Amino acid sequence: MRIRSIRVRLILMFMLVVTIALGAYAVFASQITRDRFQHYLDNGQTNDQGLISQIQAIYHQHQDAQRLQALIEQSATQNKVRTLVINPNQLIVADSASKLVGQTLTIPLFLTLESTNAGKPPLPEAPFPPGRAVRIMSTDGRIVASGPPAPLTNTNFIDSVNRALELAVLVAGFVAFILAIMLSGTILKPVRALTRAARQLEQGNLTQRVQIRRLDEIGDLAHAFDTMADSLERSEHLRRQLLSNIAHELRTPLTNIRGYLEAFQDQVITPDPAVIASIYEEAMLLSRMVTDLQDLALAEAGQLRLQRVHIALEDVITKAINALSLQAENKKISFSANIAPNLPLVEADAQRVGQIMRNLLNNAIKYTPEQGEVRVSARALQKEIQVSVRDNGMGIAAEHLPYIFKHFYRADTSRTRETGGSGLGLAIVEQLVCAHGGRITVESYVGQGTCFIFTLPIASSSKAI
Template structure:
C-alpha cells in the first residue's frame, strides 16, 4: 500500500483543526451552561432574546430613520423575555419613552434592570430597558457568575489546545523526520560517504523524494567508483609504454642496447601507442563536455561502408577472415560527419577482426526505415558473455582479461564509438551469444530534405566477389 499524499495529509490536518475548533466552542458553551444554575440559564436565555429584539429594532430604525409608529409596525414590546417576566421600554436617543409602558419605571430597590443600547451606523439611537422584579430568593437577578463562565472557557480552551498540539506534533514529525534524514544523508554524501541512504517515508511525496535521493546517491557512488577506476586504468595504460621507453633509453645510455634502427623503431612504436591513447582520451573528454566538433555532410551509407571495406581488406586478408557486405538498394542519405562515422565503423571492424578466428566472416549490413539508417557489423567470433555485454561500451573494459594491450587494445574503441554515435543523435547497441559471434549495431538519423546536398556521387556497393580474401 502506497503512503498517503502530502496534500491529503495536510487536508486531513486542517479538517481536524476546523472540526476540533467548532467542537471546542460547542464544548465551551456546554460547559458554561452546565456549570450555571437554572436561574442563571433562564436569565442568560432572556438576555439573548432581548438582544435579538434590539437587533430587530435597530433594523427598523435604519430603514425608517425614526421611531415613529414602531409599535404599529412591529407590534407591542413583550413584557418579558423567555421565562423571565417584567416590564420593557424603548427609549429614544434623548431618553424619552417611544414604546412600551408610557409611565417611567419606578425602581423600588428589588428590581434588576438591563439597558441594551441600540446602535445604528456607529451612533446610539435608542435603549431597550428591561426591568425584572426578583421574587425568588434563589434567583440572583443580573448577577451571572462570570468566574464560572471564565473557568469553563479556559478549561475548554486548554483541552482543545492540548489536543491540537498533540496533532500538530504528530503531523510535524511525519514531515520533519524524513527531511532530517535526507539532510543528514546529504551531509554524509558531501563529506565523501556515497554509501549513505535514507528510508522511505510515510508520506508519498517524501517517499518519492527519498527514492530519488537514493537513486542519486547510487549514481554518485557509481560515478565515483568509475572515476577511481578510470584514474587507475589511465595510470596503468600510460605507465607500461613509458616504462618500456624509459628502459630502452636507459639501456642505450648504459650500452646494453645500440641506438640502431631497430631500437628507434621500437621506441617510436611505443610513442605512437601513447599518442593514440592520449588522442582517444582527448576525444572522449571533448564528447563528454559536448564540445566535439562535427562537420556534417549529406552522404550515402554505401560510400561509408565502401570506404571501411577498402581500409580493412588487407588486414582481413592477412588474418584469413572474409569481409562481406549486405546493402539494399535505394538507401536514404544520412546527415553525418563522414570522418567520425568512418572512425566508428573502423573501431567496430577492428574489434571484430581481433575476435574472429581465421576462416571466420565479418559482415557489414545496412538497413533503413523512415527516420534512421542502421549499420550492423556481424562477426563469427567467440561471442561475449551475457555478464560482460552491458559493460562493453565502458572505458578500459576488456571482456577477455587475459588480452594484453597489444592484442586486445586499450579498451577505448567501443567507448569512443558510442560517444561519436550519440554526438550524431543516434544509438548504439550489441547482441551476442557465446560461440556464435557478436553483432554491434548503430543507427543515425536520415538526412532531412533541407540538408545541403552531398558533393559525393552515389557509388555502387562493393560485393564480396569484388574483394576475394
C-alpha cells in the same frame, strides 16, 4: 527550535488549523446555544401566558374547581415545577400537589414552599425533585412567583456554556499540540536520516545509504537519494579506475621507449631499422591513446567539432572495410556487406563516421576467432539509417553489457593491451554516435556473437543515391 525548521512549521500550521477549526466551532456552538436558550425562554413565557388565559377562563367563566385542578396538575407535570393558583384574596384555589387548596398564601407558607422545593426537609414528600422553584399564578392574570430561572440565572447559564466551550478549546488545543509534536517527529525522522547521510556524502563517505522503506513522498526521496549515492559511488570508482587505467596504459609504451633509449645509451643494442620501427610504433600508440582521450573528453563535454556534410554511408562503410581487410585476412576472417540500395544521404562528419566504423570492425576482428565472419548491414528507417556490425565471436555475458561503453572496460579481463586494445574504442563510438544525434545499442549472447547497432539521422531534403 528554529522557526525555519520544518518541524516547527508543521507544528505551527497544524495548531493554526486546529485553532481556527475549534474557534469556529466554539463561536457557532455558543451562538446556537444562546439562540436555543432564548427560544426556550420565549416559549416558556408564551406557555405561561396561555396557561394564565385558561386559568382565568375556567375560574371566572366556568367556575369549575376540578377542571382548574386538572389543568394545573397537567402543567406542573409537563414543566416539572410545583404550581399554585391563588385568587385576589390570596386564597389557594388550585395546587398541583393537591395539599394546600383552601388555605391562604401567607409569607411564612411561601417561604416554607420555597425551602421545601429547594431540597430542605419541611415537606419531604414533595413529588418534584429538589432545586426547583415554585410557580404561583393569580386568577387576575398575574404571575406571583416564576418557576423558570431568573434573567441573571439565564446569563450565568450562557456564561457557563461559553466557559465550557473555552475549556474544550484549550484541552483540544493542548492535545493537538502533543499530537503535532508526535506526528512531526514521525515525519521528520527520515528527513533527519537523509540529512545525516547527505553530510556523510559531503565528507566523502560514498558508501552511506538510508534504510527507509516507505510508500510515500519521503520513501521516494530516500530511494532517489540511495540511487544518487550509488551513482556517485560508481562514478568515483570509475574515475579512480580511469586514472589507474590511463597510468597503466601510458606506462607500458613509455617503459618500452625508455628501455630502448637506455639500451642505446649503454650501447647494448644498435639503432637499426627494426628497433627504430618498434620505437616508432610505441610512440604512435601513445599518440593514438592521447588523441582518443582528447576526443573522448571533448565529446563528453559536448565540445567536439563535427564537419557535417551530406555523405553516402555506403562509401564510408566500404572504405572502412577495405582499411581493415588485411587485418581480417591475417585471422582468416571474412567480411560481408549487405547495404540496401538507394540509401538516403546523412548529414555527418565523414571522418568521424569512418572512425565509428573502424572501431566497431576492429573490435569485431579482435573478438572473432579464426575462420569467423563479420557482417555489416545498413538499411533506411523512417527518419534515420540503421547500421549493424555483427560477428560470430565469443559473445559478451549479460552482466557486462551495461558497462561495455565505459572507459577502459574490458569484458574479458584476461586480454592485455596488445590483444584487447586500450578499452577506449567503444566509449568513443558511443560519444561520436550521440554527437551526431544517433543511438547505439548492443546485442550479444555468449558463444553466439555480438551485434552493435547504431543509427544516424537522415539529412533533411536528402536524395537517395
